[in-house]
Amino acid sequence: MEQEMTIDLTELFAIIKKRIWLIIAITLATTLISAVLSFFVLKPVYEAKISIIIGRAEIGEKVKTDYNEVLMYQKLVKTYAEIAKSKTVVEKTINELGKSVQADDYLKNITAIPQPDTQILVLKYQSKDPVDAATTINTHAKNFIEESKRFYPDGNIQIIDAAQVPENPVKPKKMLNIAIAFVLGVMLSLGLVFILEYMDTTVKTEDDVEKLLDLPVVGIIPNNKDE
Structure with missing residues (x-):
């Protein structure tokens, strides 16, 4: 059981590592959009x-x-x-x-x-x-x-x-909005990465062959590069 869990976690980290730049890009985009909206678009209340x-x-x-x-x-x-x-x-x-x-x-x-x-x-x-x-x-x-x-x-x-003239706005809560956007960006990007991985049915490695056919790989044809 521990071996299966270790293998699963290793695969998960491998999937994340393979598309790490997509995760970073989506997270940065959502965070940046939230910052722009909070600081420059939404009017203070x-x-x-x-x-x-x-x-x-x-x-x-x-x-x-x-x-x-x-x-x-x-x-x-x-x-x-x-x-x-x-x-x-x-x-x-x-x-x-x-x-x-x-x-x-x-x-x-x-x-x-x-x-x-x-x-x-x-x-x-x-x-x-x-x-x-x-x-x-x-x-x-x-x-x-x-x-x-x-x-x-x-x-x-x-x-x-009696009511006094407020000095600071109560909305938008800029830092909270940015923090929420960051978390959502991470969650959305991870979800997209795993969906893309699930939809990718191509065989790339010997491990993919073993999983697909449930048979051991007995030989590998090496890639030859012209010098």
Whole structure:
């Protein structure tokens, strides 16, 4: 069994060695294409985010914290997240900022993420313009707070951290794209090499004869070169 495995591994390495330049060429090509797309073709996308805390409106000078009430608002955060993505809030923000975009396309760039086991909701918006990303999400948060009061008048929604203009893009992830392209290039080139080897049925060596006929080779005619 070990001998068969050794022979198989030796054959595999021989196949790879025979077409090593094809593997290198394909891998370099995919990596280079990915680098060109990541650095020169794909436009950077910026993401701005804003953190919001949701609770009960204060009544009087002091409010006694109730554990059950905290749990209730933790569960309500998911409902508030759906309100934040409602078309009413979206269309109000689009109209206020004068954006020339459809509501469905706008929704593709915004996310509302409830933070686990907290009363905090994080809103994020992605745009190719960093200033637009910050302005849009801050305006969206304001409209969300106004709209949510229609459904929960006693709710107290406060902004923890207003969105700042992002300095660095979140897309494309250049080095990750290049790494993925390199791995794919290696996998594709290896697959192509083994397919080519499988399709090649020509007899080139005495080993090929033994495999094909299952008979030992008793003699070899040498190649004579004219001097």
